[in-house]
Amino acid sequence: MSAARVLVAQGGGPTAVINQSLVGVVLEARRYGHVERIYGARHGVRGVINEDFIDLGQETALHLERVAATPASALGSTRDKPDLAYCQKMLAVLRAHAITHFFYIGGNDSSDTVRIVAEEAAKAGYPLRAIHVPKTIDNDLMGNDHTPGFASAARFVMQAFAGANLDNAALPGIYVAVVMGRHAGFLTAAAAAARTQADDGPHLIYLPERTFEIDKFLADVKAVHARLGRCVVAVSEGIHDASGESIAAKLATTVERDAHGNVQLSGSGALADLLCDEIKAKLGLKRVRGDTFGYLQRSFLGCFSDVDAREAREVGERAVQFALLGERSGSVAIRRSGDYAIDIVLQPLEVVAAKTRVMDDAFISAAANDVTPAFLAYLRPLLGNDVPQAVRLRSVPVAKVLK
Amino acid sequence: MSAARVLVAQGGGPTAVINQSLVGVVLEARRYGHVERIYGARHGVRGVINEDFIDLGQETALHLERVAATPASALGSTRDKPDLAYCQKMLAVLRAHAITHFFYIGGNDSSDTVRIVAEEAAKAGYPLRAIHVPKTIDNDLMGNDHTPGFASAARFVMQAFAGANLDNAALPGIYVAVVMGRHAGFLTAAAAAARTQADDGPHLIYLPERTFEIDKFLADVKAVHARLGRCVVAVSEGIHDASGESIAAKLATTVERDAHGNVQLSGSGALADLLCDEIKAKLGLKRVRGDTFGYLQRSFLGCFSDVDAREAREVGERAVQFALLGERSGSVAIRRSGDYAIDIVLQPLEVVAAKTRVMDDAFISAAANDVTPAFLAYLRPLLGNDVPQAVRLRSVPVAKVLK
Numbered sequence: 001m002s003a004a005r006v007l008v009a010q011g012g013g014p015t016a017v018i019n020q021s022l023v024g025v026v027l028e029a030r031r032y033g034h035v036e037r038i039y040g041a042r043h044g045v046r047g048v049i050n051e052d053f054i055d056l057g058q059e060t061a062l063h064l065e066r067v068a069a070t071p072a073s074a075l076g077s078t079r080d081k082p083d084l085a086y087c088q089k090m091l092a093v094l095r096a097h098a099i100t101h102f103f104y105i106g107g108n109d110s111s112d113t114v115r116i117v118a119e120e121a122a123k124a125g126y127p128l129r130a131i132h133v134p135k136t137i138d139n140d141l142m143g144n145d146h147t148p149g150f151a152s153a154a155r156f157v158m159q160a161f162a163g164a165n166l167d168n169a170a171l172p173g174i175y176v177a178v179v180m181g182r183h184a185g186f187l188t189a190a191a192a193a194a195r196t197q198a199d200d201g202p203h204l205i206y207l208p209e210r211t212f213e214i215d216k217f218l219a220d221v222k223a224v225h226a227r228l229g230r231c232v233v234a235v236s237e238g239i240h241d242a243s244g245e246s247i248a249a250k251l252a253t254t255v256e257r258d259a260h261g262n263v264q265l266s267g268s269g270a271l272a273d274l275l276c277d278e279i280k281a282k283l284g285l286k287r288v289r290g291d292t293f294g295y296l297q298r299s300f301l302g303c304f305s306d307v308d309a310r311e312a313r314e315v316g317e318r319a320v321q322f323a324l325l326g327e328r329s330g331s332v333a334i335r336r337s338g339d340y341a342i343d344i345v346l347q348p349l350e351v352v353a354a355k356t357r358v359m360d361d362a363f364i365s366a367a368a369n370d371v372t373p374a375f376l377a378y379l380r381p382l383l384g385n386d387v388p389q390a391v392r393l394r395s396v397p398v399a400k401v402l403k
Numbered sequence: 404m405s406a407a408r409v410l411v412a413q414g415g416g417p418t419a420v421i422n423q424s425l426v427g428v429v430l431e432a433r434r435y436g437h438v439e440r441i442y443g444a445r446h447g448v449r450g451v452i453n454e455d456f457i458d459l460g461q462e463t464a465l466h467l468e469r470v471a472a473t474p475a476s477a478l479g480s481t482r483d484k485p486d487l488a489y490c491q492k493m494l495a496v497l498r499a500h501a502i503t504h505f506f507y508i509g510g511n512d513s514s515d516t517v518r519i520v521a522e523e524a525a526k527a528g529y530p531l532r533a534i535h536v537p538k539t540i541d542n543d544l545m546g547n548d549h550t551p552g553f554a555s556a557a558r559f560v561m562q563a564f565a566g567a568n569l570d571n572a573a574l575p576g577i578y579v580a581v582v583m584g585r586h587a588g589f590l591t592a593a594a595a596a597a598r599t600q601a602d603d604g605p606h607l608i609y610l611p612e613r614t615f616e617i618d619k620f621l622a623d624v625k626a627v628h629a630r631l632g633r634c635v636v637a638v639s640e641g642i643h644d645a646s647g648e649s650i651a652a653k654l655a656t657t658v659e660r661d662a663h664g665n666v667q668l669s670g671s672g673a674l675a676d677l678l679c680d681e682i683k684a685k686l687g688l689k690r691v692r693g694d695t696f697g698y699l700q701r702s703f704l705g706c707f708s709d710v711d712a713r714e715a716r717e718v719g720e721r722a723v724q725f726a727l728l729g730e731r732s733g734s735v736a737i738r739r740s741g742d743y744a745i746d747i748v749l750q751p752l753e754v755v756a757a758k759t760r761v762m763d764d765a766f767i768s769a770a771a772n773d774v775t776p777a778f779l780a781y782l783r784p785l786l787g788n789d790v791p792q793a794v795r796l797r798s799v800p801v802a803k804v805l806k
Contacts, residue, residue: 014573039801043573053801066794072569074796079574096804163702166475170417170446171482175698194704268679269672269695276671291697292672295578299566301597302791303706388705391469393477398442398456401499 001034004324007099008056009041009048010135011106011113012079014072015149016156016304017312018135021105022075023068024316025133026056029101032324039097044078044106045113048090053097068313071152072299081109087116094121094128101129101323105316107136107147108354111331115349118329129323132331132349133315137298140184140358143351145336148315149298151308151382153180154190156297157234158383161194162390164291165201165232169392172230173287174221174279175201178272180297182238184358185209187297191234192371193379196390201232208238209359210368212247217275218282220369225285237271237292247271268292305384311342318344340381404437407727410502411459412444412451413538414509414516415482417475418552419559419707420715421538424508425478426471427719428536429459432504435727442500447481447509448516451493456500471716475702484512490519497524497531504532504726508719510539510550511757514734518752521732532726535734535752536718540701543587543761546754548739551718552701554711554785556583557593559700560637561786564597565793567694568604568635572795575633576690577624577682578604581675583700585641587761588612590700592774594637596782599793604635611641612762613771615650620678621685623772628688640674640695650674671695708787714745721747743784 006029010018022040029038038056041047054075059067067074082090094102094117104114111132121128134141137153157179168175179188185207192205203224206212224231239247248271272290279288315332322328330346331353337343363375409432413421425443432441441459444450457478462470470477485493497505497520507517514535524531537544540556560582571578582591588610595608606627609615627634642650651674675693682691718735725731733749734756740746766778 010573014570040796042798051801051803051806054796054798055801056796058799059797063794063797066792067796070569070792070794071566073573077573093805097801159704159706160699162704163474164698166473166704167417167698167702170413170476170480177697268676268693270676273671273673273676289698290671291699292695293699294580294694295567295570295692296563296694296696296699299570301562301565301569301793303562389469389473390704391466391473393443393457393459393470394462394466395445395457396461398454398458398500400454402496403454 004032004035004100005037005039005098006035006101006103007039007041007053007094007097008103009044009105010073010075010077011044011104011110012077012135013137014077014299015135015137016071016152016298016300017148017309018105019070019074020068020309020312021133021135021148021316023064024313025103025320026059026064027061028317028320029324035324040075043076044080045082045086045090046078046080047076048093049086051093071301082113082116084116087113087120090117091120091124091126095126100127103131103133103319103323105133105135107138108141108352108356111349112353114331115353118349129327130329131319131323132352133319134332134334137187138181138184139186140356141352142355142357143347144333145342146334146382148308148312150186151384152304153187153297154193154379155305155383155387156300156303157187157190157293158193159303159388160293161191161202161232161234165194166390168201168230168232171287173289174225174231174233174285176233176235176272176275176290178235178237178292180293181208181236183208183356185236186359188234188236189359189363189371189375190379192376193383197392199228202234203228203231204369205234205371206236206239206369207359207364208236208240209364211242212239214278218278221279222283235271235275305382306386307382307384315344322346407435407438407503408440408442408501409438409504409506410442410444410456410497410500411506411508412447413476413478413480414447414507414513415480415538416540417480417702418538418540419474419555419701419703420551420712421508422473422477423471423712423715424536424538424551424719426467427716428506428723429462429467430464431720431723432727438727443478446479447483448485448489448493449481449483450479451496452489454496474704485516485519487519490516490523493520494523494527494529498529503530506534506536506722506726508536508538510541511544511755511759514752515756517734518756521752532730533732534722534726535755536722537735537737540590541584541587542589543759544755545758545760546750547736548745549737549785551711551715553589554787555707556590556700557596557782558708558786558790559703559706560590560593560696561596562706562791563696564594564605564635564637568597569793571604571633571635574690576692577628577634577636577688579636579638579675579678579693581638581640581695583696584611584639586611586759588639589762591637591639592762592766592778593782595774595779596786600795602631605637606631606634607772608637608774609639609642609772610762610767611639611643612767614645615642617681621681624682625686638674638678708785709789710785710787718747725749
């Protein structure tokens with residue numbers, strides 16, 4: 001076999017297990033005698049065009065294992081979304097360093113970059129294998145049952161709501177928490193896994209797959225409060241009105257946009273605060289509190305699903321096997337093959353690239369303010385094997401003496 | 404020994420380990436043959452005046468152990484701050500139910516209630532032992548080296564900042580996170596434990612023990628950003644200007660006050676958003692993000708310090724021993740007796756009641772924007788024995804070919 005040189009990079013938002021995929025690529029590539037270099041690009045595609053590489057052959061295996069267990073992109077990441085010229089520049093750098101196998105760990109934008117780079121290499125007759133390794137807490141990649149990173153973030157959201165529900169039961173009031181997810185509601189929906197007893201919160205869940213109507217929202221909150229004396233609400237940051245305008249953008253005084261033209265939703269508590277203000281003003285309820293989970297849900301140290309960590313590692317390993325044993329390009333994907341078991345396949349980049357998967361209708365309640373049992377059945381095996389439990393007293397009442 | 408009847412209640416904000424103290428009281432009280440009833444009051448002192456009791460003798464030991472491992476007040480809590488008339492009403496209910504030993508798990512306001520009830524009982528010649536069992540994530544109780552609940556919240560804050568620092572290193576920018584703590588900065592200061600390498604964040608820490616000057620803050624952020632190309636900041640919700648006015652209250656359009664007359668600081672992202680707006684407007688920096696840890700830091704399911712859990716359990720047990728073996732009233736306190744070892748003592752209620760401990764000057768840096776090594780030495784043993792580690796690549800650079 002002719003000499004091979006591997007380059008790996010990480011793009012988009014960090015996750016709790018993205019470094020498992022990185023280390024999966026590196027340790028698997030080390031097994032092949034004809035791989036003479038394993039490089040990592042710093043800060044994703046930007047590191048490629050800047051030739052900002054590190055030598056991953058010079059990391060110890062034990063140290064790599066510790067990095068694998070650390071959240072957030074160890075190589076650094078970027079929000080750059082390369083166009084054709086950018087991708088051609090990338091290819092020039094790959095050729096200069098004689099890179100034969102390129103692995104990009106990222107979401108749907110990253111897979112589009114891999115697609116363009118692979119096409120340009122083919123056009124130029126340069127023998128490059130380019131593989132997209134899936135990663136996103138949003139769980140919005142086409143052709144995947146679920147994506148590495150989602151389950152750990154889902155577990156964070158579940159543990160946060162389980163605790164918030166207990167807190168809200170101890171000191172009753174209204175609690176609204178905003179969860180990441182611009183177009184896909186999977187992560188917000190994961191809040192439902194926090195419920196153990198019938199009256200546990202979240203009592204209401206609002207997803208970007210459905211139109212958000214403020215009057216309907218207020219009526220829902222009022223009804224739950226009337227029944228339970230309290231209400232816990234999970235809201236996706238991506239909720240929007242019937243015209244498609246984001247509720248967050250509608251109410252923000254200043255709007256920041258990223259390189260992709262998207263309105264900045266994270267890194268601000270505005271949406272939660274606004275919804276709380278509406279509840280106070282229109283329903284006249286007291287003790288209304290809003291939280292925004294923000295960056296914690298994707299980067300919190302020490303909260304991950306063991307299933308997610310294992311799968312993230314495996315997609316990295318399989319990516320190398322597809323590229324170096326199979327000499328194929330494509331996008332690695334997770335398919336559910338049993339209850340619970342997965343297959344890891346390689347699908348054409350076009351299936352994933354720049355597309356967005358959203359939640360199935362079967363996962364969303366008819367009233368558009370909750371998930372269905374089908375979603376919980378889908379989610380539960382992903383959360384892992386040592387999920388903490390919230391347990392309440394059985395509370396046998398004592399007869400009153402005075403009253 | 405004459406028959407004894409025990410009543411236990413939980414007051415104030417929940418913590419991750421307050422149920423350990425509850426279960427410590429219940430299981431220890433069960434060991435005494437003369438204890439004929441163990442009741443719990445629902446929602447703190449409010450449950451006492453409403454005679455809203457449950458029979459904790461009718462909970463199984465295994466179930467109680469599961470409740471002990473669950474965050475937030477299992478009996479429910481209250482923000483009521485009883486005055487003399489309220490306490491006299493409480494005493495009437497205690498007498499009606501022949502309660503001989505009253506345990507109230509809470510912070511400095513709760514200890515003041517215990518003090519008044521104990522005084523009223525003594526005046527009335529009613530043989531009541533009343534014990535305050537310490538609890539607060541704020542760590543602000545006098546006469547305690549630290550308080551149960553603090554270390555678990557500190558660990559949450561540490562893990563959150565460790566992850567946020569990695570996220571910020573992967574996608575550089577400014578990150579500001581607001582931490583609970585109205586008067587005492589201990590919990591915000593715990594962010595410092597997230598640092599492993601010299602350039603790790605948080606790079607700046609602002610505590611309520613020092614005056615917050617917005618110009619100084621902006622200059623600090625600018626200097627860190629110039630040096631590292633990024634900046635992670637920990638800010639206490641209780642920061643205030645030279646006149647003592649809270650920065651959050653100063654900027655909020657509407658201000659909510661609780662029964663104690665305090666401005667509502669939690670349950671809103673306003674302070675973080677405002678500080679981010681200042682940075683964007685005055686420094687012209689991009690990618691400025693703000694998070695508010697909110698209720699997660701005191702209630703997140705599954706994040707606790709094993710040292711904290713053990714000590715919370717022990718103060719509950721010792722409370723019963725002081726009251727039932729020693730026939731004493733008072734406030735249980737933790738004293739540090741070694742590095743690391745503790746004693747659990749009973750101190751007079753007056754030492755704790757309605758007083759607030761703040762951070763020692765020796766724990767705060769001269770520039771008032773960080774903590775000292777002495778604080779880290781104080782904090783580290785409290786965080787527990789299985790603290791997750793953030794590990795970065797060693798990153799041996801590769802020589803450029805093109806440039």
